[in-house]
Amino acid sequence: MTDQIQNMPNRSEIAKIFGEVLQELRRKRGLSQEEFGFECELHRTYISLLERGKRIPSLTTIIQLAIVLKVSPSEIVRQVEARLGWPATNIFD
Amino acid sequence: MTDQIQNMPNRSEIAKIFGEVLQELRRKRGLSQEEFGFECELHRTYISLLERGKRIPSLTTIIQLAIVLKVSPSEIVRQVEARLGWPATNIFD
Numbered sequence: 001m002t003d004q005i006q007n008m009p010n011r012s013e014i015a016k017i018f019g020e021v022l023q024e025l026r027r028k029r030g031l032s033q034e035e036f037g038f039e040c041e042l043h044r045t046y047i048s049l050l051e052r053g054k055r056i057p058s059l060t061t062i063i064q065l066a067i068v069l070k071v072s073p074s075e076i077v078r079q080v081e082a083r084l085g086w087p088a089t090n091i092f093d
Numbered sequence: 094m095t096d097q098i099q100n101m102p103n104r105s106e107i108a109k110i111f112g113e114v115l116q117e118l119r120r121k122r123g124l125s126q127e128e129f130g131f132e133c134e135l136h137r138t139y140i141s142l143l144e145r146g147k148r149i150p151s152l153t154t155i156i157q158l159a160i161v162l163k164v165s166p167s168e169i170v171r172q173v174e175a176r177l178g179w180p181a182t183n184i185f186d
Binding site: 008018041058060067080 | 133165
């Protein structure tokens with residue numbers, strides 16, 4: 001194992017940041033959690049759990065969310081990594 | 094639900110493309126599945142399942158893999174979406 005992995009943001013930190021990004025993007029589209037869930041074919045409760053950082057999405061879910069948000073999946077991930085302070089100084093040395 | 098979601102690549106297609114991208118990036122780093130798994134703190138068997146498109150990674154796993162591959166998580170996702178033909182013509186109209 002590497003120091004990088006040891007120092008990586010933990011699961012709950014990643015989930016929290018992802019939730020913040022998701023909520024902002026959803027609000028920017030002017031959608032309620034219910035409307036957004038309907039469009040994504042995901043339950044409103046699951047959207048709420050994601051936004052509160054209680055769930056970590058799979059790549060499939062990220063793609064599903066991105067389609068409805070009309071952004072690319074990589075753009076969502078880019079926003080998450082930027083807030084996590086990526087690249088961490090110790091990662092790309 | 095939207096036409097976009099109806100027409101989105103299915104889970105197994107996403108998994109297959111992700112696996113191809115992962116395998117290429119791992120080989121580019123000159124790592125065996127075993128070495129790579131060790132660095133990522135993921136079991137070699139799980140790496141193999143991901144590369145064969147039998148598992149879909151979570152965002153946390155993508156970040157873990159990216160750290161060891163020394164690419165950003167969004168870059169991995171960007172490569173996947175490019176191969177999936179993103180943006181699909183019907184998505185951003």
